[in-house]
Amino acid sequence: MKVLIAEDDLISLRILDKNLNDWGYEVMIARSGGEAWEHLRDADVRLAILDWMMPGMNGIELCQKIRRRRKSRYTYIILLSAKDRKQDIILGLSSGADDYMTKPVNFLELKARLQTGRRIVDLEDKLLVIQNQLKDMASRDSLTKIWNRTETLRFLREEIERGAREGKSTGLIMLDIDYFKKINDLYGHDAGDKAILFVVSRLKKKIRKSDKIGRYGGDEFIVILPRCGPDEIIKIGERLRSAVGNRGITTNVDRIPLSISVGCAVTDSSNPMTAENLIKQSDEALREAKNRGRNCVYLKETSHPDIKRRANG
């Protein structure tokens, strides 16, 4: 683990450096508060031993600055000082230090206190991993593990905003499994789940790296396509349709052929559109694909210049 020592006194620094190296730490050295602050940009520095009295920014100011950082992992700070009055210790700890040691340092004590710091840093790391896992679980659909409706809508709003900033169209595909209700009714919900998993696995293989796929609800799925105009969305929609079409799942009693209907819509950079509008349009396109006999792709007509051109042509 990386430890930063910020100490202007050369002898104290050399002794700290030697001991910490002997104890297996990777040591970084700073001779002033400013230099220490630079080293603290390294996210792997999780333990810091700071001297109170340093040129430029002192240890107290440095502690306060470290604690004001927002997006950093926790740095465990041991503040060193020759000041041993109660009010000094209180000031030191109040500035954001986790621990306070008076100089000259007892090194067995420092070793033990560093181990305490290490335990706390490890604990924080474990908590962050769990927090990320929980966040991920809350963002994903429990059956398919693709993004859930809430997260998908968030991505869509972000993507529409970005597209508008960059003057690019954003494409949205809404698709569902043809005759899904029948599958559930005839073969049961296990077969329905199996059908959903099969379709998702096929779709995931056919989308672009920049695209995002989410479960909108039931057997409805949404694919967000950044920087995607009418021509491209039709191609991608067709690719998704044919990836599922003519294939199927096998149950104990039967083989169930599967197909999907695909509704497409694109934003028009000259006419800003909300996520809700785009969803509505792709939903209408999906209904039209259903009306046209299912297992097909339909692009919702909009004011997009490319679509108009095509309509005129």
Add this chain to the structure above:
Amino acid sequence: MADSISLSSNSPIDYAEVLERIGGDISFLEDLLKIYFSEYEEKRIQLEKALAGNDFLTIQELGHSLKGSSANLSLIFLQKTALALETAGKELKEEAVRLALTTMDAEIIRLKKFLEDHPLS
């Protein structure tokens, strides 16, 4: 040899304590003492300048720094004298600063003599 030193209360350095602090590494202690003497010379010049310019804040800071270095090397008397220097600087007492400096110089000479008479290795 350091092992044969009988540490009296008058010894300028507490060998046992400092060696414990650095894992018993004698050659490392020799290096640290060289750094200490070199830094003392530099700081002594700065102290003289500060005294001439009535810069008591610098005197206080240099006294604080010498106190820390001396404590780390278990130089008991030098640590006490550096504290006296720091305090004299803080209290703007010129005479006390001069006295502390004279005492420190004498202590440095005594320490060097002690180290010659009782070499570490």
